[in-house]
Structures are given as C-alpha cells and as structure tokens.
Amino acid sequence: MKIPDCKKLETFSYFDAENEKKTRYVLALTFVTMVLEIGAGSIYGSMALLADGWHMGIHAAAFCITLFTYRYARKHKNSGEYSYGTGKVGVLGGYTSALILGIVALGMALESVDRFVNPVAIEFNEAITVAVIGLIVNALSMVLLQDHSHHHHGHEHHEHHEHDEHNNHQPHQHGHHDHNLKAAYIHVLTDALTSVLAIGALIMGKYVGWIWLDPMMGVIGSIVISKWAWGLMKQTAPVLLDKAIDPQYEMKLVAKLEAEEVTIQDMHIWKVSADHFCATLTLHDAQARTPAYFKQCLQEFDTIEHLVIEVNPN
Template identity: 40%
Template sequence: MHTHSLDLWRHSHVFLGSEHHGNERRVWLVVALTTVTMVAEIVAGSMFGSVALTADGWHMGTHAAALSISGLAYAFARHQAGNPRYSFGTGKFGELAGYTSAVLLALAAIGIAYQAFGRFLDPVEIHYAEAMLVAVVGLVVNLASAWLLGHDHAHHPGDAEGHVHSHPHHADGNRRAAFAHVIADALTSALAIFALLAASLFGWAWIDPLVGVIGAALIAVWSFALIRATASVLLDAMPSDEIARAVRTEIERGDDRVVDLHLWQLGPGHLGAIVSIVSHTPQPVSEYRSRLEKIRGLSHITVEVQQCG
C-alpha cells in the first residue's frame, strides 16, 4: 500500500480549543495593559515620592509576569501543535499553565493573609489619599482586564445536527486561571477601597487588615478550585459521567457490551475515548465509530472489539 493511500487514514492530533487564538490575543492585551500601568505607577511614584504608588507598580509587574505564563502557554501550544513528539497534541499545555498560575495565586493569598495578620499586631500609618488612588487605578485596570478575558466570542451550536450530547465544551483552564488572577486583584482593590473609606470616615483602623484576611480567604478558595480542576485534566480524570453514559447507550445495542471505557480531555472542547467492546456477533469497527460520532466533543476515538466465545 502506497504512502499517499495511508495518508487518507491518518488524522490530525491538533486539539486546541476553538477560541485558542482569540484567548491568546486577549491575554497578551491584558499583559500589555498591566505593563503600561506598572510603568506609569512606578514613574509617578518616583516623581511624587509616593511609596504606595511605587509599591503597587511593582505589584503590577508580578501580576504581568504571572499572566505572561498564560500567554506563553498559548504560544507554545500553537507552535508545537503539529509536533509528533506529543502523542495527543498540545491541547493540555494550557491546563499545565493554568495549574501553575493557580499555585501562584494560592501563594499570593498566603502572602496577603500574612501581611494582614502582621498589620493586626503592628499597625502602620495609612496615607488615605495615596492608597485610595492606587486602589481605584488597580480596580479600573483589573475590571478592564476581566472584561477582555471574560468576554466570550465562542459560538456553541445547539442540537440541531441531531447530536445526543450538547455539552462538549470543557473550560480552558489557562484562560480561567488568567481570569481568576485579574478578578482576585479587582476584588482586592474593591475591598481596599471599602476598608479605606471606613477607616478614614469612622477611624476603624482595624478594618483594613480584617478586609485583607477576608480577601485572602476568597482568593484561596478560588485558587484551590482552579488547582483541583486543572489537576483533574492533567491526571486524565473522567471529564463527564454524562458523556460516559452516552457512549454506553450508543454502543450497547443487541448483545454488544462495553467492558472497558477510557475518557479524558485532550484540550478545550476535545475529548479522547478508548472503548473496548465484547459481543457474540461483533459489528465492523466502522459501525461502532459511526455510533460514537453522534456524541459531539469526541475528537479521538479508538475502538477495540472482541468476540465472546
């Protein structure tokens, strides 16, 4: 059999999400916006002698570095998508970046909590005007960033084509992690504004570290949820019991029975499936594959058939 004939039976292993290019572009826009804000705050802080502005500028720098992980992950996955070294493509590289970003977010929560408890024990003088300016600038930048990352342009068709399953889209862990970063920062800024107003109006100096502890707790909850979600993809956990039931329903007709089933996520919106079938009267593999094509989201299907004695 000639090589060009074999090519007809080969298939692509590019399992990037349908919004991969758009997500990559939006992440780099957020990195650029954050970097510009960082430079502006550091320059303004140096010119006007504001320690608060300078400190927040450097904080924005660490924020831009963390978001750059997401951007680089998208770029790497795109450039290496056709590399045969990656057996099932590079669709899960974003989950690895998302997991890393979630760990960094958890460390940031620990740092905020540590600083807040330190303020309880050793209160410091707060310059309300400068601190309020920093918090407002941070909130505006992070809300703009959240809009960029949270604005979904993807179009997900319904069941008009007759597919038996209508929920194939699995969240992009990389984009979720980047979105969580900017939302966490926006939350921190909003809570800071509330605390500063309360402290300046009513003299409640204790409310500033208290709000810091609350913010750290909320960020920790988000980060651990992200760690759990991305880790389950990296460890090839079963992505959906509903899809597993749909596979069994489509295959198990007559005396055909599924004896082993593996489902895992290859990338955002792409699932892989290995199905082992036993039957007294086995059908051709193409028949079983045609049944599974009704389940939207199965992008790589391997079928093994054994005849029962």
C-alpha cells in the same frame, strides 16, 4: 520504518491568537500599575495598597505563564509531538495560575495579620489616589478579557454544559473552555477586588478612624481569592489527571453495546483537553463484526471525538 501520515487531531490543539493579544495588553497594564502601587504603598504606609501592588506583581508573573502557554501551543500545534494535540497545555497554564493565586492569598493573610500586631501610620489621601488608579487599570483589563468573563461567573453554566453534554449527547456549541484565559481573568478580578477593599478600608480609616479595617480587608481578600483559586484547581486538575467521563454517559454507552450482544472486555474513556474525550474499547463479538460497524452504532455519542475499537471474535 516510515510512520504513516495520520490525520491530525486539530480539534484538540490549543491556541487562540486573539486571547494571546489580549493577555499581552493586560500584562503591560498590570506591570505599570504594580510598580506604582508597590512604591506608593511603601511610601504612604498602606498595607491594603501594598498588598494590591504585590498581588499585581505575582499576577504579572502569572500572565507571563499565560503568554508562554499560548506560544508553546502555537509552536507545537501541528508538530505531532503530542498524541492528542496540545489541548492540555492551556489547562496546565490555568492550574499553575491557580497555585499562584493560592500563594498570593496566603501571603496577603500573613502580612495582614502582622499589621494587626504591628500597625503602621497611613497617609490616606495619597494611598486612596493610587488605589483608585489601580482599580481603573483593573477595570480596563477586565474589559479586554470580557468576551470570556462568563467562564468565571458561570460555574453553574459549566456544570449545566457538562450535564447537557453527557446526557443529551449534543456536540459542543460554545467552543472550547479556555482555562488559560479564564485564569488570567480571575487574576484581574482578584486585583479589582483587592483594590475595592483597599479603597474602602482607606476611606473608613480616614473619616471614621478604623485603622484596623485596612489589614482586615487584606484577610477578607485572601479568603475570597483562596476560594477562586480552589475552584479553578477543581476544574483543571481532572483534565490533567485524565478524568473519566460522566458515569451516566458511560452506562448509556455500555447499554448500547450490550444491545448489540457483545461483551466489553476493556474500556477507557478520558479527557484529553478541557472539552474533548477519547475512548478505547476492546469488544468480544461472536459475529465478528467490524470496528466500523460499532463506530456507526455509537455515532450518537459525539462527546467522544476520538474512538478506537478493537473487536475479538474469540
């Protein structure tokens, strides 16, 4: 039996060549700095610097996941293997990176607490120099990813976008949410934060004698990173779990159908990517009107980009 040649849902595919290129550059910078900081942190005895180096190392692994995600999405973009395209591939990459961030935060916290109990001597001048180099690399990486940096700082923007999307029924004007690249950006941002904390701790330790500040900055950094990781997981998990659409949006759709004097026998509306929804409706209509008629009635609900309607006259 020949499968019909159906229209591809290309809007749900997930691939961005420019973002993949940026991530590749950031991976190279991160790897070089990782080697430098781990070596210098071990030699000069700085927990903050060593934590920054290992932090970068785990982020390098996360960037490899990001690159794999882009390439996988590109390879399967038009393969037809996925019913609704590869829209969730990038979301899965972002969720995985969030888990890695959580592991990084836990490791930093445990190691920092150990340094409170078992302090070590620190060679401040050398450690500060390497930490500054790491911060410069982080800044360069953030510049490479700056086109999408607003995704991290704009959690309120994300919620506002969802509000507009659900209540004003406007089509998407700002492109898709690249959770994969957002995860990469957060990894770079956490590296920058750790570098800043390390530099501050080392300077205070050198000139004021507050050696305890070095592991303290590790604890503070782990708390901040945990918060960012949790926020990213909260944004990606609902997509992976086929979260339903906003209840108010659904109620307006139901009201529209009930105004047509039909009975809704079954309805499912769920996310198939970071920005796209699909819906299946089973209606009872005594007038035996066609599915095309009801699709026309629901045309204003353009947040739902793939709508399947079954009409039962009995």
